[in-house]
Amino acid sequence: MTPGALSQGRAWLSRHGYVGLAALLLVLLAIASLIFTPGQFGWDAIWVTLGTAAPTLLAAVAVTPSILSGRGGIDLSIGPLMGVLNVLLVQYLIGTAGLSSPFVVVAAALVLGAIGGLINGILVGVVRLQPVVATLGTYLMFSGLAIWLLPSPNGTVPIWLTDLSSGGVLIPLIVVAAGWAALKWTPYYEHLMAIGGDERAAFTSGVPVVTVRILAYVLGGVLAGVAALALSAVLGSADPTVGPGFTLTAITATALGGTSLAGGRGGLTGALVGALDIFLLQNLLTHFNVSTFALQIFYGVILVLAVMSNAARLKVPWLRRGGTA
């Protein structure tokens, strides 16, 4: 390899190397899945499988911007926000108000998600509460609101929404991936990574830290809106109890995907790969009739190992060195 190619390779690794372990795990899990549960990965079945995975994938993406924003950034309320949006959309907008046009429902999901995110953003960015406390507060509010509005599952969803849990699942996933790719071309993305990397340095460089941070939570809220649509599609009804469970899965997936919980490092790829890992693992263990409690033990062990290995990766000398002077 020429020195130029070597340094380019190194630069590429330093930007994407964080996904490494999760990607390796994904390959292993995919092979295991193809051996043990081939039925779920046939031409037709794979769409249903992907549809089932979509809420987890999107929840992991939704929690990513807040984590990237640094200063302990995290959004615990993503799961409950998905849950309360599911209730509002299916029970009230589609059920009571009878508005089932895709345009209305999608717009409502995104706007309500943005509002949920804005509440978090203001609490964290302006009131300057610690993110874990602020979003724990909204976690409780959103999950309480969902059960208060609708104590037990109810309602049905229109056909177009059900389609999102099979072949149509590609639409939200592609839109989110394309949106994220576009975001990377904006100054906002650089600002986000900058405040996540070092808030004070970003501030002295003239980055509007507060605005950037608020927008990170708003972006998470909008993504939670997309995730809520995917969730409603899978559930086919309004269910107030399932949302909160997505928070911890999403954070586990994001951390497993190599996104640093300290902020400033990570991204969409990490979130998606990590979430696919979690989903496939869950799928396999369910296939082997492992109890859900054991499942959680697996999550925990994997999470700890993943975070440990990511920390160790930083110590690999040839990634840190590189400059000649």
Next chain:
Amino acid sequence: MGVLADKREDAAAALRVHSLRIRAGARPIDVEIRRSEILGLAGLEGHGHDVFLETVAGVRSHTEGTIEAFDQTGKPAPLRSQRDAVRNGVVYLPRDRKTQGILPGLSVLDNFGVATLSRFATAGVLRRGAMEQTYRTYHERLAIHAESPDVPITSLSGGNQQKVLIARWMAAHPKVMLLNDPTRGVDVATRTALYDVFREASDREGISFVILSSQIEELLLTAHRVLVFREGTVFKELAGDEISSDAIIAAMFGRERA
């Protein structure tokens, strides 16, 4: 030096500090910084020269006195916050590079571009090519040793990290650069190269510099004028031929040189 110094004395003001009190009970400070002037700040630790610099930068707030920046037409703009300062071309390089300067997770290019992103964006889209091209010119000019603009900034030596930070601000075409001990922890060769960069930028681009230094020879080599701080105010102002190591040290310890 004489001719240049004279020219600078006639030059228009770039920044004016009026009746600024940085410590209760201390005498207020009045300073005017002219275009393309290099002003040095000296003082013993804790005598307020660093507070003064941070206050002018807007990193610290002030209640007594005014700080004004002047644009090309001589119109003054009051500076009350760091945002005001940056907007009016008064930029600040902090003392602690590791905690306030570099963005450790990001590449050299991203570290370079973070202060000037809006310039490289068209309709909200970042033109990385243009950003990289601009970086290249500073890469040459400051002789930054980095394998590629995409390597992490933490892979560079301290001196080269500092060069990237200086390039970050020079690319913003500032009017005044406030440098807080810019060559601390930087090797001698790089240090000398940086002095050349400062002098060249002040001569050719009319940028004014305020350089706080813990090393007196740095001030001897760069400054047209030196303010020596003592007990929270300007104790002595030295200009041109008055600037010498003895004079600065004497003033730092509160003695008028005989």
